[in-house]
Amino acid sequence: MEDSFDKLDLMLLRALCRDARLSWRELASLTGVSAPTVRDRVRRLQDMGVIQGFVAELSAKALGYTLEAIVRFKPFPGKVHLLSEMIVMTDRIVQCDKVTGEDAFVARILLKDISELDEVLEAFSAHASTQTSVVKSSPVRMRPPPPA
Structure with a gap:
């Protein structure tokens, strides 16, 4: 192509x-x-499928979200499917990848402030252990692949 x-x-x-x-x-x-x-x-x-759509890029900050976090989910045995469904249904998760390794999923979540973090993650506690990193800055946001 x-x-x-x-x-x-x-x-x-x-x-x-x-x-x-x-x-x-x-x-x-x-x-x-x-x-x-x-x-x-x-x-x-x-x-050709090169352009898949045109979207509006929204500002998380303008919508009241002051923090972004990266959460790595390590599912408990037999819980991958349930965890996957929960991730899809959680609107605070704005991006998620299923990855190789111990952590089956790596997700980006939006928070209004740090006090919301425990509440958001608590919903997943029956299905996975989590490791969280707060995003300080994003020098490269999700960008399109460079044209060849």
Whole structure:
């Protein structure tokens, strides 16, 4: 699939990663091609599955969450499935990966303040042990993969 990308595709992907709300006209101006060409290229990238959607990025801080924590979950024997379901159903968990090693899941949770941490984690105590790290800063937030 990488071989099918040309310079225009890469320019469009970079521009859309910076601001997915750019109009066809704005994208055309940035890339030096017509708006219909831009539209067709973006649709082709969507059809290829390269662009999977356009989303609004919300500010956790503006929504009242002042802390973020990384929680590593080590499930108790026979509890992986239940733990997985709980993680999916917990809205404070904003990202989670199933990983190899002793910790089956690594998740990011949002907290309004540190006093909420025990309450959020208590719900998982019957299914897993946890290790938690409070995030001090995020020099690299989740970002799209670099175009090849």
